[in-house]
Amino acid sequence: MKQQQIDTYKRVYARDGYRCCKCGETDQSKLQIAHRIRQGTKTQKNAAIKYIQSFIRDEIGERWSMERVWNDVIYHQFNLVCSCAKCNSSFNIFNNRIATEILLNSILDDINSA
Numbered sequence: 836m837k838q839q840q841i842d843t844y845k846r847v848y849a850r851d852g853y854r855c856c857k858c859g860e861t862d863q864s865k866l867q868i869a870h871r872i873r874q875g876t877k878t879q880k881n882a883a884i885k886y887i888q889s890f891i892r893d894e895i896g897e898r899w900s901m902e903r904v905w906n907d908v909i910y911h912q913f914n915l916v917c918s919c920a921k922c923n924s925s926f927n928i929f930n931n932r933i934a935t936e937i938l939l940n941s942i943l944d945d946i947n948s949a
């Protein structure tokens with residue numbers, strides 16, 4: 836994991852108060868970071884990245900590399916949430932296109948205003 840991603844994880848843990856955003860678990864040995872647009876298997880990951888690439892092309896007319904999508908979107912703090920292992924998969928929104936589009940728009944807004 837890159838230093839930038841480690842720093843983002845630390846910010847997300849702090850933002851979410853070191854507790855699972857679903858069940859409130861505070862045992863740090865059980866906490867992890869969930870991805871709202873999830874990583875999943877390699878096939879799921881590639882499908883998510885392809886979807887995000889075409890979304891960005893449609894929204895702002897830019898072609899982003901898989902690496903840029905990975906670093907700037909998948910590891911954006913808006914896509915991350917503090918979770919326990921038990922609740923992790925419940926944070927996945929990639930099966931909900933409306934929620935996914937809202938999230939992607941907010942991430943693009945945040946990147947553009949940075």
Ligand SMILES: [Zn+2]
Nearest residue numbers: 855858919922
């Ligand atoms: Zn939980």
